[in-house]
Amino acid sequence: MNSLAKLAAVNRSKVLANLAGATGTLYLRGGALTERKWTDTEERFRQESFFYYMTGVKEPEFHFTLDLSSKRTCLYIPRYSDDHALWMGPPPTAPQVQAKYAVDSVLTTDKLPEVLAGAGLIHVMEAAELPANVASAAAARGTVVTDEFLRTAITEARVIKSEGELELMRKAARISGEAHIALMKAVRPGQGSEREMQALFEYTCFRLGAPIQAYNPIIADGRSGSVLHYGKNDDKLSSDPHQMLLVDAACEYELYAADITRTFPLGGKFAGDFKTTYEIVLEAQEVVLSQLKAGVEWEDMHRLAARKILRGLMRAGLVVGTEEELAKHHIGELFFPHGLGHLIGIDVHDAGGYPAGVQRIQEPGIRYLRMRRTLQPGMVVTVEPGVYFVDAILDPAIADPAVNKFLNVELVQRFRKHVGGVRIEDDVVILENGIENLTGWVPKSVADIEAVMAASSA
Ligand SMILES: [Mn+2]
Known part of the structure; x- marks a missing residue:
């Protein structure tokens, strides 16, 4: 049994605990190969996350069942075509799959209707996942198919990481952090492009054993940092040494993600409006990190960060008015328009942010929060x-007398001429009485970033 199958066995036992007392059979369908439209060129395959969580299988076109009364597990593999070996190498055999994934049996997928015909209840992620012949056979026999139920059980298990999962996440964080440091060391004002920085980032991850990025890297020079999900990454680097590069990028390791953002000056020295903006964000991030622990409400942490940012903006003179007034009119959210953060695991925006029945808070900024949980x-x-200094937010704000009275418009305009945005992002494990910061070692204080960058330019 490989280590990922061992991890999946732990995961399954957590899911079974959530399903205690239930009867019937769990059925999960693994990811399928897809091709570029009108071609026979295969897209890169990445296993569907829930299936991976329950099985550890990375290969395409597998299915899985678990009988809730006998607890017997079965993987179903395709009937591989005769020329599979020619194009793809020899396909896995049933005994190989059984040994590797430590399941009770391995069958071919054409046996599925027969197996599931005997199940009184079939629990699926969503009804549409049942193969058509299985669905029609089940319907003919009056078998009940449920979704929601299974999805909730696995989602709730995924929300709490096991030590084995944390090991993979530490590794993803370690490699991603090294790639961030490589960029801090390599970047020079006016030399090269965002794309070259992206290439170096991905190269570093690749070389350290993580060939796949957890999401599309954001490598944003200057004003492009104001685009929250900037992804063009095709501009030349600014020649202003005080201008900043916002890098939001990380790899996955054995399908477990990291998610790191660092923002640093091209020339290695924070200064002026750039430094002012940076310190507002850093202070907000650090106060949240100091408060995080079990029992805390995530939305309260968002509000804490938003309040800290508002005070920073007041101190910098960018906004004008009493704190109460500014908070009431959501003036801070003009500059911090997104949520504080999200769950992370097999998916970078991991499952389970909103448990059933929990709604989003419909207020500026916090409406984008990807999680509401204790x-x-x-x-x-x-x-x-x-x-951030986002044109699409600031233009209407400055034009609106009900809003612009809270802004030092002249100063806001000065900042937004050259400052795009600053984001600082770490991945943390919640502990009983604090956190384990998986990425806190990646330089982020002004002194630490300047030290790393100075060492490389010497
Ligand atoms: Mn993120």
């Missing part, structure tokens, strides 16, 4: 406040 030990969350 924090528990074993949750892994990102903490990623930011301050």
Whole structure:
């Protein structure tokens, strides 16, 4: 049995605990190969996350069942075509699959209707996942198919990471952090492009054993940092040494993600409006990190960060008015328009942010919060406040007399001429009485970033 199958066995036992007392059979369908439209070129395959969580299988086109009364597990593999070996190498055999994944049996997928015909209840992620012949056979026999039920049981298990999962996440964080440091060391004002920085980032991850990025990297020079999910990454680097590069990038390791953002000056020295903006964000991030622990409400942490950012903006003179007034009119949210962070695991925005029945808070900024939960030990969350000068937000704000009275318009205009945005993001494990910061070692204080960058330019 390989280590990922061992991890999956632990995961399954957590899911079974959530399903205690239930009867019937769990059925999960693994990811399928897809091709570029009108071609026979295969897209890169990445296993569907729930299936991976329950099986550890990375290969495409597998299915899985678990009988809730006998607890017997079965993997179903395709009937591989005769020329599979020619194009793809020899396909896995049933005994190989059984040994590797430590399941009770391995069958071919054409046996599924027969197996599931005997199940009184079939629990699926969503009804549409049942193969058509299985669905029609089940319907003919009056078998009940449920979704929601299974999805909730696995989602709730995924929210709390096991030690084995945390090991993979530490590794993803370690490699991603090294790639961030490589960029801090390599970047030079006016030399090269965002794309070259992206290439170096991915190269570093690749070389350290993580060939797949957890999401599309954001490598944003200057004003492009104001685009929250900037992904063009095709501009030349600014020649202003005080201008900043916002890098939001991380790899996955054995399908477990990291998610790190660092923002640093091209020339290695924070200065002026750039430094002012940076310090507002850093302070907000650090106060949240100091407060995080089990029992805390995530939305309260968002509000804490938003309040800290508002005070920073007041101190910098960018906003005008009493704190109460500014908070009431959501003036801070003009600069911090997104949520504080999210769960992370097999998916970078991991499952389970909103348990059934929990709604989003319909207020500026916090409406984008990807999670509303009471924090528990074993949750892994990102903490990623930011301050941005977004044209699409500031133009209407400055034009609106009800809003612009709270802004020092002249100063805001000065900042937004050259400052794009600052985001600082770490991945942390929630503990009973604090956190384990998986990425805190990646330089982020002004002194630490300047030291790393100075060492490389010497
Ligand atoms: Mn994130």
